[in-house]
Structure formats: C-alpha cells, structure tokens
Amino acid sequence: MRKLMIDLDETICEGGYLETVNEYLKTDYKYTDIPSYYVEDVMDEEEKEKFLDYFYQNVNIYQKVKVIPKALEVIEKLSKIYDIYIVTAFVDKRRVKESSIMAKYKYDWILENMPYIDPKKIVLTSSKDIIMCDVKIDDKVSNLKGYGKIKLLVNQLHNQKFSLEELDRLGIKRVYNWEQIYDILVKESE
Numbered sequence: 001m002r003k004l005m006i007d008l009d010e011t012i013c014e015g016g017y018l019e020t021v022n023e024y025l026k027t028d029y030k031y032t033d034i035p036s037y038y039v040e041d042v043m044d045e046e047e048k049e050k051f052l053d054y055f056y057q058n059v060n061i062y063q064k065v066k067v068i069p070k071a072l073e074v075i076e077k078l079s080k081i082y083d084i085y086i087v088t089a090f091v092d093k094r095r096v097k098e099s100s101i102m103a104k105y106k107y108d109w110i111l112e113n114m115p116y117i118d119p120k121k122i123v124l125t126s127s128k129d130i131i132m133c134d135v136k137i138d139d140k141v142s143n144l145k146g147y148g149k150i151k152l153l154v155n156q157l158h159n160q161k162f163s164l165e166e167l168d169r170l171g172i173k174r175v176y177n178w179e180q181i182y183d184i185l186v187k188e189s190e
C-alpha cells in the first residue's frame with residue numbers, strides 16, 4: 001500500500017481562527033481582508049502579544065473549525081487503498097511552551113473525527129520534509145518539498161501567489177476540492 005501524508009489545518013478543516021480574532025478585537029474581518037498566512041497580522045505587535053497570551057490560555061480552536069466539504073468521507077474511502085498518515089505541526093515559535101496544548105487539541109480532534117485513522121499514524125511535527133510518503137497533500141508549498149511522487153496543493157487564499165507554472169516546476173499540482181483529490185488518487189492507485 002502506498003503511503004499518503006495528509007495535513008490537517010486548511011487541508012481537512014479550516015476556520016475558527018478569524019472568528020477568534022474578531023471576538024477578541026470586536027471586529028468583523030473577513031478572510032479576504034487577510035493577505036498573509038497569519039490572521040493576527042492585522043494587529044500591531046503589542047496587541048498581537050496580548051492576543052497570543054489570551055489565545056493559548058482560553059481557546060481550543062478545534063471546537064470552532066469546520067470540516068472542508070467531503071474531506072472526511074474521501075479520506076475514509078482513501079484509507080482502504082492508501083496507508084494514511086495525518087501530519088500536522090503544533091509548535092508556535094512565538095509561544096514554544098504554551099503551544100504544546102495544540103498537540104492535545106489536534107490529537108483529540110483527529111481521534112474523534114477520523115476513527116478510521118490509526119492513532120499511531122498521527123504525526124505531530126513541523127519538519128514535514130522528513131516524511132517519506134509517496135503522496136502528500138498540504139496547503140503550504142514549503143511542506144510539499146522533499147520526498148514524494150505526487151504532491152497536491154490544496155487551493156487556499158494564502159497560496160495564490162504560486163503560479164501554476166511555478167508549481168509545475170516543483171512537481172506540485174493545485175487541487176480545488178476533495179472530489180478532485182479522490183479522482184486523482186483513485187486513478188493513481190490502479
């Protein structure tokens with residue numbers, strides 16, 4: 001069975017973070033207002049520091065996330081033809097100690113929502129380039145570098161800066177939804 005690496009945030013589930021920032025600041029930002037990867041970049045440095053303290057003490061973002069349409073159904077079907085690893089980062093460089101709680105939140109969410117994934121195949125790391133999987137799915141181009149025969153980039157606002165030509169040079173294909181991912185990976189497994 002071929003090995004398949006799947007990222008969690010903005011690949012399987014998304015959202016919640018902007019909602020948290022809006023609740024904290026009492027604002028109404030939309031994702032289209034935020035050009036960078038980090039939503040909190042809308043704040044100045046001092047405000048950001050206070051927000052991060054609040055965030056790690058009070059918020060479990062995985063109680064607010066939404067599943068990307070069809071992600072869970074497709075992954076369950078793929079789990080019959082691929083050996084699946086959920087690979088997700090949890091260390092926040094700005095709060096190295098406090099961000100350990102994210103490992104628990106992520107682990108719990110995966111256990112609850114993806115019972116067909118072997119818990120031993122949940123990999124919590126930011127160093128995704130060490131992962132030797134045949135197929136990789138992620139919304140960040142940097143996580144798709146290194147080993148891998150098929151690399152799929154989940155289309156998200158923050159990765160629009162990569163042109164199709166550039167992705168092509170890196171051996172990466174941009175994908176727009178989980179039905180498309182399913183079709184590609186079923187064909188590949190035959």
Ligand SMILES: [Mg+2]
Nearest residue numbers: 007009010139
């Ligand atoms: Mg991600």
